[in-house]
Amino acid sequence: MAKRGYHHGNLRQALVEAALDLIAEKGPTGFTMAEAAKTAGVSAAAPYRHFAGREDLLAEVASQGYERFADVLEFAFNDGQPSPLAAFEAVGRAYLAFARKYPGHYMAMFEAGLAPGHTPELAKASERANRVLRRAAETLSARIPPERRPPSAMFAAHITALSHGIVELYARGKPGTRTPFTPEELLETGVGIYLRGLGLIERD
Amino acid sequence: MAKRGYHHGNLRQALVEAALDLIAEKGPTGFTMAEAAKTAGVSAAAPYRHFAGREDLLAEVASQGYERFADVLEFAFNDGQPSPLAAFEAVGRAYLAFARKYPGHYMAMFEAGLAPGHTPELAKASERANRVLRRAAETLSARIPPERRPPSAMFAAHITALSHGIVELYARGKPGTRTPFTPEELLETGVGIYLRGLGLIERD
DNA sequence: TGTACATCAGTGAACGCGCGTTCACTGATGTAC
């Protein structure tokens, strides 16, 4: 990754990584082209050889985030093994772990206000991640008697919303927004109660 | 609210309202002092007679938001009448209604990245709103046998996170983030399943 | 009731700043012969 003379070598990706650091530090709107260029050790004009503009770089960051997100979730889901329930719970934990480990990606994906269709790549990547979540929900909800089964898209939306809400409200370092519970505890207990409500976990 | 000559009459509140419109339209970071002043029909320097700076105006907007939020939730809770369950569900609906009706407030409160302790007023107002939510959770959870009862702060956090997640992911006009369900449907069904999991609603 | 004066909410011009972006350029790289 070291700069090697006049030509950088891999400036495009270096800019993405600079943006990730800046976004993680100051939020998606705190990130600027000029600073990303500086971080990458390059003049302010150089980024325009690789990206049409600020939004374009942001969209690339988000795209890469969704790809990694989908990878992580898919790995956690593990084709529903060893059991749909265990796999589902692993996906939930993976969601939180992703938000914690890749805050720059997460913020670019969910807090930058980019239209998901901004770029074809972005649309494709975000759809892929959603598909994994929906599949996890479908696999698990196949265990519920059909007449009591909520639509799997709704199931997935509930869990996604709960996870995202926990990340936004309780997993950030904001002083003052404190609960005595860790995000992981909150998600685990919340999902547990929810699944019990669907009859997917024994009562008590 | 009409400007009456050299002196405005109620510039402070007019600026708050201008900020609300701007925030609702372009997000908390899209709002600028200069534009708020212009919207209020006043020179760019005038706001500094009433607010120490941009952050200070933002904090005032958020404070007023939390106050109204607390009012709305308290009204919906209605001291737990006619029943703890009905009151609790009304609070959930009120949460969504608030986010929809007062987007500028909501964004200033939850998306501006203000530390809750930024201003004493802000801290006080946000605490008040949280207290209402916690009280609704406590009242309802008193119906659960103590040994199976989750801490009420956890209960409240689950519902708050679900509500916030639904607002952020599904209640905004973002094209592309579509579910076939309305935010209201999602919250109602999600909370319903959750409460069933706690044994607070009959199975089926 | 009329006048002098203190108060203070506004004005308008100015500042320094950092941003996104453009443009003519230059230095490095790779390839054809």
Add this chain to the structure above:
DNA sequence: TGTACATCAGTGAACGCGCGTTCACTGATGTAC
């Protein structure tokens, strides 16, 4: 292997812009006498 040349990833200077904020000012308001 050596040279000429096309390509293209960088540079650096410059632009126009809008922002947050300051400052000396001025006009309106209210009050003491």
